[in-house]
Amino acid sequence: MSTGTETRPAAGGADTTGTPLLQVNDLFKSFPVRGGGIIPRTVGHVQAVHGVSFDLAAGETLGLVGESGSGKSTTGRAILQLHKPTSGSVKFEGKELTTMRGRDLQQIRRDMQIVFQDPYASLDPRWQVNDIIAEPLRIHRYGTTEKIQARINELLQIVGLNPEHRNRYAHEFSGGQRQRIGIARALALNPKFVVLDEPVSALDVSVQAGVVNLLEELQHELGLAYLFVAHDLSVVRHLSHRVAVMYLGSLVEVGPRELIYSKPMHPYTQALLSAVPVPDPKRERERQRNRIVLTGDIPSPVNPPSGCRFRTRCWKAQEICATEAPELKKRGDSELLSACHFAEEMPVA
Numbered sequence: 001m002s003t004g005t006e007t008r009p010a011a012g013g014a015d016t017t018g019t020p021l022l023q024v025n026d027l028f029k030s031f032p033v034r035g036g037g038i039i040p041r042t043v044g045h046v047q048a049v050h051g052v053s054f055d056l057a058a059g060e061t062l063g064l065v066g067e068s069g070s071g072k073s074t075t076g077r078a079i080l081q082l083h084k085p086t087s088g089s090v091k092f093e094g095k096e097l098t099t100m101r102g103r104d105l106q107q108i109r110r111d112m113q114i115v116f117q118d119p120y121a122s123l124d125p126r127w128q129v130n131d132i133i134a135e136p137l138r139i140h141r142y143g144t145t146e147k148i149q150a151r152i153n154e155l156l157q158i159v160g161l162n163p164e165h166r167n168r169y170a171h172e173f174s175g176g177q178r179q180r181i182g183i184a185r186a187l188a189l190n191p192k193f194v195v196l197d198e199p200v201s202a203l204d205v206s207v208q209a210g211v212v213n214l215l216e217e218l219q220h221e222l223g224l225a226y227l228f229v230a231h232d233l234s235v236v237r238h239l240s241h242r243v244a245v246m247y248l249g250s251l252v253e254v255g256p257r258e259l260i261y262s263k264p265m266h267p268y269t270q271a272l273l274s275a276v277p278v279p280d281p282k283r284e285r286e287r288q289r290n291r292i293v294l295t296g297d298i299p300s301p302v303n304p305p306s307g308c309r310f311r312t313r314c315w316k317a318q319e320i321c322a323t324e325a326p327e328l329k330k331r332g333d334s335e336l337l338s339a340c341h342f343a344e345e346m347p348v349a
Contacts, residue, residue: 019094020055021225022079022193027052027088029071029078033302044302048074049085050249050309053328058192061219061226063240063257065233065272069298071249072229073117076195079227080112081105092193110140113186117198119178123170129156129181130166136188155184159214176207180214187218193225200235212239233276237261245269248309249301251328255336265336265343267292267314273348308340316342 029049034040116122153163159180200208243260245253253266271292311321331343
């Protein structure tokens with residue numbers, strides 16, 4: 001299934017020609033729900049990821065946004081095979097990952113890494129920074145002890161930390177510094193693709209900009225491709241070339257950053273953007289009068305609505321929305337891909 005990679009802007013060094021670096025097609029991931037009696041049995045399934053498809057070019061950033069519980073992080077981990085997909089295809093440089101096992105999967109993981117949301121929980125508190133960054137280098141037999149140490153010093157400098165502090169423990173660093181350590185570990189093996197799982201959401205606002213700028217600089221210097229998982233739309237706008245909006249496990253809109261933020265087509269995207277504050281008090285007052293407030297709660301992923309998953313909270317919902325799931329495709333003259341039977345442009349003030 002195409003997701004409009006031909007429309008993305010050539011920004012940040014993204015390679016928009018040739019075969020995509022990453023191809024995700026019809027990805028599903030569900031988790032069993034256990035319960036009942038002395039002998040647990042499966043009583044249902046949480047449909048965390050439902051039919052997700054997109055491509056990612058070398059050097060490109062795809063921002064994956066949506067409310068908490070929409071399946072963003074699970075999508076990233078399923079791509080990396082940290083969660084084995086229930087079904088679907090994930091190809092990296094043309095190689096199918098879902099059928100890989102053992103040494104083959106270990107070797108290709110040199111090129112795919114992840115930066116986790118919580119920079120403290122993702123770092124072993126019993127290990128010094130030197131050992132944390134050295135772990136992937138040792139697992140993949142990077143070289144001699146001297147070569148590994150030289151690489152560690154280089155990585156610490158790249159992320160803006162003092163190599164002399166390599167013998168400290170994670171708790172001796174600030175939150176922003178700990179996240180930089182996590183980034184250094186992810187870069188240790190010179191990957192081509194990195195999943196950024198809400199890398200700044202656990203940080204103070206004062207240090208978020210520094211980490212985002214670092215990620216942007218690293219992409220330009222190293223040609224990295226990012227899947228940037230976040231719920232902060234302002235951060236996604238700064239870093240991404242394209243944006244994919246996710247709701248209850250499914251993609252509802254995909255397209256170039258400029259169009260998503262200026263002329264969204266899907267009602268859910270429009271609601272999300274209407275809630276983003278602007279720094280101009282006058283404009284903010286005007287936007288508050290036109291703000292789209294979603295009613296009700298997100299349905300349970302154990303028993304999602306039939307047809308369009310967003311219909312239970314959508315002001316445009318009609319009978320067809322309950323019986324027919326809308327396809328993610330171009331609607332009207334827009335270059336955006338929208339999964340809505342009644343998609344229409346709504347310019348953002």
